[in-house]
Structures are given as structure tokens and as C-alpha cells.
Amino acid sequence: GDSVTQMEGPVTLSEEAFLTINCTYTATGYPSLFWYVQYPGEGLQLLLKATKADDKGSNKGFEATYRKETTSFHLEKGSVQVSDSAVYFCALSTSMNSGYSTLTFGKGTMLLVSP
């Protein structure tokens, strides 16, 4: 079945450091890919998405490129801030037989940014 694998956390960085969180997937067909973020005490918020190969999703300085050849969707940010400390989830959408879609998530990667 479909699956998403993320790098283990926590990832600990100093402010203004470069961030990469790796995400690879296994899927039949052509899924859409997502990054969700969960700040402490809050729900899952959509951070960015890409719906087809070579698309780049971007938001709030974060970006990720849908790489079909490597089945990857790595999250990057050039300069992290303390306020970016959160758990980041990579996910893909899976079309069910009815045409309806559900989300398959990775385990999540905690990011801790220190001043």
C-alpha cells in the first residue's frame, strides 16, 4: 500500500540555519503531496502542497519539490526562526476506488530551533 517515510527527529538547529527534512513516498498512481505543520497545542495546518511531478510548493519561506524520479518531497527553508519550532508531517493523497481521496501521513519530524 501507499506509505510515507520521514527522517527521524528531533532536528535541532540554531536560528538562521538551513533546514532540510527528508520525505520519500511509495504510491501507486500519481499522488498529490503535502506538508502539514503542527505547532505546540494546535492542530495540523497545511503548509504547502504539490499536485504533479516537478511542481514546487512554497509558503512562509518553506519549499518542497515533487520529484517523481526519486519519489521524494523534501522540505527546505533557507533560514529558520525560533517560531518555526513545530512538528512537520509529510503526506500524500490517495485516490480510493470511489474517486475519493484520503491522506497517508509520515510519522512527523519535530524541529527545535534555538536562538
Add this chain to the structure above:
Amino acid sequence: EPEVTQTPSHQVTQMGQEVILRCVPISNHLYFYWYRQILGQKVEFLVSFYNNEISEKSEIFDDQFSVERPDGSNFTLKIRSTKLEDSAMYFCASSEIRGENTQYFGPGTRLTVL
């Protein structure tokens, strides 16, 4: 900005008891979902709901679980007889357009079964 809300934020119950988790999806959304996350594990799909019936459900969603939209705003998940392994964070989500599948999530309800 509209958001999905969930109540309660934390529910503690005894094994064997029934619990109802409540969600208010975004008002113009038509598709509703429940997911759960057992501590330290992945967020897992439970069920999707459209037009007052279940669209899809995972193998986790057995006869102990049920969902309902009792009125025009609430969407509930009922666990009939809770087990220790039901302890998890339960997330509700909603989306507007079939296939586009940008799902908007609530803050979650942490269920603890003792």
C-alpha cells in the same frame, strides 16, 4: 479565517465506556474525516463522510466506531466500548472539493483510556 473546532480537547474515560468526540467542520465544507495518532506513531485515516454516509473507512474503523452528523454543524465520532489501545489523539478534518483534497484539520482531542 474559518477553522475546524473539536471538543473536548482532552477526554479521560474508563475502559469499556462509550465516548463521543465532537467536531464542527468549516461551514461550507462537504467532506468530513476522522484520523487518529497513537503516541509516537503515524497519523492514520479512520473514516471519511459525505452526504450523510460513510464514503470510505480503514480497517481500524471496526464495529466499535461510528460517525454521525446529527445536525447541520456537528460531526461526531463515537467509540462504543473503549479499549486501552484506543488511547490516541483524534483529529477531525474537512474539505470543500472532491479530489482537490486540501483537508483542514482541527486541533485534536486527546483520548486517554484507563
